[in-house]
Each structure stands twice: as C-alpha cells, then as structure tokens.
Amino acid sequence: MHIPVLLKEVLDGLAIKKGEIFLDCTAGAGGHCGAVCRQLGSSIKIVAIDQDEDAIARAKEELFPCDGVCKVGNFRNLGRILDETGINQPNKILFDLGLSSNQLEESHRGFSFQKNEPLLMTFEKNPLDYRATAAGIVNSWSQEEIADILLRFGEERQARKIAEAIVAERKRQPITTSQQLAELVAKIVPRGKIQPATKTFQALRIAVNDELNILIEGLRQSFQRLAPNGRLAVISFHRLEDRIVKNFFRDKDKEKLGKILTKKPVTPTAEEIARNRRARSAKLRIIEKI
Ligand SMILES: C[S@@+](CC[C@H](N)C(=O)[O-])C[C@H]1O[C@@H](n2cnc3c(N)ncnc32)[C@H](O)[C@@H]1O
Structure with a gap:
C-alpha cells in the first residue's frame, strides 16, 4: 500500500479552497488527491493525471465521491491534457515525483x-x-x-x-x-x-x-497554466530532481512571476520516516504565482 508522503504539509501548503481547481500531475495511488477529495468533497474540481494506467485506476476509486477527472498521460503533455478536459487555469498543482510503492x-x-x-x-x-x-x-x-x-x-x-x-x-x-x-x-x-x-x-x-527533461517541461507548462495567486507544490526524492525544482522556482522568483513559500525545502518528521521509510529523502517546495 502506498502511503502519501508529506500529506499534511502538502494540504497546509496548498491551502485549497472551495470553488478551486486542483491538478494532481502524479496521481499514483490517489493518496494526495484522495485526501483533498475527502477534505473538500464536491466543492472543488480535481484533475488527476498519471502515465501509468494501473495508477489511474486506483486514483479513480479514491476520487469516486468527488467532481474528478482522471487522465492517463505524461505530464510533459500537461497543456494538451488540460485542453482536452476543458480546464484553462488550475488554482493548485501538485507533483509528487518518482514511483509509488505499488509500482515498486x-x-x-x-x-x-x-x-x-x-x-x-x-x-x-x-x-x-x-x-x-x-x-x-x-x-x-x-x-x-x-x-x-x-x-x-x-x-x-x-x-x-x-x-x-x-x-x-x-x-x-x-x-x-x-x-x-x-x-x-x-x-x-x-x-x-x-x-x-x-x-x-x-x-x-x-x-x-527521460525524467529530468520531462520534469523541466512539466514545471514550465504547469506554471504557465497556473491561475494568478495559484500555488505549485513539488515533492522530489533525489538531488537531481530537487536541483531542477529549486532553480526553476528561484528563476520565477527573480523574474517577479512567483513568490517562493518554502525558503528551505520542507522535509518529513522523524515520526513520518519511522512510519514510512519511503519518505526519508522527500523534499517539498512550494511557489505562489504572482
Ligand atoms: C510517488 S507516486 C505518486 C503518489 C501519489 N501522490 C499518492 O500519494 O498516491 C508518483 C507517480 O507519478 C507518476 N509519474 C511519474 N512520472 C510521470 C510523468 N512524467 N507523467 C505522469 N505521471 C508520472 C508515476 O507513474 C507514479 O504513479
């Protein structure tokens, strides 16, 4: 069973409100988007993407009670996938990179x-x-x-x-x-x-x-589509990914297009790591679009 990583920190950091659109670019087992669905019910719209069709089948079950759309696809094609679902500007976006425990x-x-x-x-x-x-x-x-x-x-x-x-x-x-x-x-x-x-x-x-190039492309397209004042959160699991996220956020901050909300990456507590060893290398960064 996959346990969602840094769940509370993601929910607190994204602060999703009624009426908003939440885009989960890496739905996996539906851990994060399922929790959002339980918290806000049908007062928000959720779009869940994953390139693995088995993952999307699991995410669908988690989103069953909500206004959710699930799509099999690679987040390198985020813009096209959003166009297909008729969504222009999501308010909150999450990337939880890598693999789920189910895939392993x-x-x-x-x-x-x-x-x-x-x-x-x-x-x-x-x-x-x-x-x-x-x-x-x-x-x-x-x-x-x-x-x-x-x-x-x-x-x-x-x-x-x-x-x-x-x-x-x-x-x-x-x-x-x-x-x-x-x-x-x-x-x-x-x-x-x-x-x-x-x-x-x-x-x-x-x-x-081709994970690193795809991450750069996914970040670029997601930030472009993010609504003004919207938030983008990324959980990475190794140095190479985190460096890409850090540099991307720093550039947006410098260009005055975004405001970094996590000066230092948020990491799991010792208690979370004891519960879920997979969390040990996780780093969460969040930026708000200006
Ligand atoms: C760590 S898991 C996500 C777990 C999910 N947040 C949860 O709590 O259940 C990462 C997921 O991202 C998906 N993924 C990785 N790269 C992707 C890409 N380029 N496009 C779409 N999905 C991708 C994987 O198939 C995997 O299901």
Whole structure:
C-alpha cells in the first residue's frame, strides 16, 4: 500500500479552497488527491493525471465521491491534457515525483532491485521499443554511454567499473532481469547505508523515462497554466530532481512571476520516516504565482 508522503504539509501548503481547481500531475495511488477529495468533497474540481494506467485506476476509486477527472498521460503533455478536459487555469498543482510503492511492489517492470522481474523500468506495460527499456540500455549501449548515465543520473562513484562488468556479462549472456543486474552491481559496490544497486537503478530509470527533461517541461507548462495567486507544490526524492525544482522556482522568483513559500525545502518528521521509510529523502517546495 502506498502511503502519501508529506500529506499534511502538502494540504497546509496548498491551502485549497472551495470553488478551486486542483491538478494532481502524479496521481499514483490517489493518496494526495484522495485526501483533498475527502477534505473538500464536491466543492472543488480535481484533475488527476498519471502515465501509468494501473495508477489511474486506483486514483479513480479514491476520487469516486468527488467532481474528478482522471487522465492517463505524461505530464510533459500537461497543456494538451488540460485542453482536452476543458480546464484553462488550475488554482493548485501538485507533483509528487518518482514511483509509488505499488509500482515498486507489483508492477512487474523491474523497478525494484529486490525483485526478480523483466528489466523494463518503463511506465507502459508493453513498451513498443525494446531499445528504450533498461534491458535495451544495458545490452546494447556502449560501455562509455552506460558509464556516463550511471555517473550523471545516479551519481554512482563506481560507474566505470559497473559499466565494464555489464559489458563483460552481456558477452556471456544478455542481462534481462532486475535480479541479474542487482547481483552484478552488488559484486562491485560495497554495502553501505543504501543498497548497492540503488544508484544504478535510479540512473537507468531516469534515462529510460527521460525524467529530468520531462520534469523541466512539466514545471514550465504547469506554471504557465497556473491561475494568478495559484500555488505549485513539488515533492522530489533525489538531488537531481530537487536541483531542477529549486532553480526553476528561484528563476520565477527573480523574474517577479512567483513568490517562493518554502525558503528551505520542507522535509518529513522523524515520526513520518519511522512510519514510512519511503519518505526519508522527500523534499517539498512550494511557489505562489504572482
Ligand atoms: C510517488 S507516486 C505518486 C503518489 C501519489 N501522490 C499518492 O500519494 O498516491 C508518483 C507517480 O507519478 C507518476 N509519474 C511519474 N512520472 C510521470 C510523468 N512524467 N507523467 C505522469 N505521471 C508520472 C508515476 O507513474 C507514479 O504513479
């Protein structure tokens, strides 16, 4: 079961009021938008987007009692999705980035290094292009290219050694499962505070889904569509995402188009982390459009 992260902080920070339109760009299991729905009922309109159709099915159940629209789609196409739903300017927008616990636990798409699943890491169930999956990358990209993404998107210190081991292994047999890759990385990266394959898996997922460029595009379009005095909240889970959000907000603040409401990112309390380990790296930033 996915537990929504920083829920109270998001609800307090967005301060959604009756009559407003709330856009959840990463509906996931419907944790945040479901809570908004329970709090405000049909006095507001909720638009929930997720690129994963299973997630949208779950979010639909959470939004059942409300005036909600659920759309399968990538937030890189936010403008078009809003046009399709006939919404011009949402008042409050949320991005809760990354994966839900459901996707890690039961998507069978190789997101988790603790499972033995096909190494896809795509949000589509049946990706059309095998070369664009994680298996496609590790089995066909050059050693230099693999090392480069591990370094850039995973900040993995052992990037070169891991890339070398991947290329040596694929000469023996293709790397097709999450377990095969996790075991290979565990032979190189020493066990520390985090699981050895964490950074490698993060890097591949970012590369497969072009996550950083899409985040920039999603932020740009969402801020453009946000109503005046509207608020945009973003929860990120690693340094690369947080840096993009921080810089985007800083630029809007400098251009006098927005006012940052979180001088420092809001982080979970020790109590929340004890309840939900997934929350430990979360950072929430909020900006208000002028
Ligand atoms: C952390 S989960 C959201 C959880 C949700 N807030 C909740 O509490 O139930 C992130 C969700 O964002 C979705 N997602 C990630 N990137 C996306 C994108 N570019 N466009 C649309 N959805 C995306 C994932 O499929 C996942 O369901």
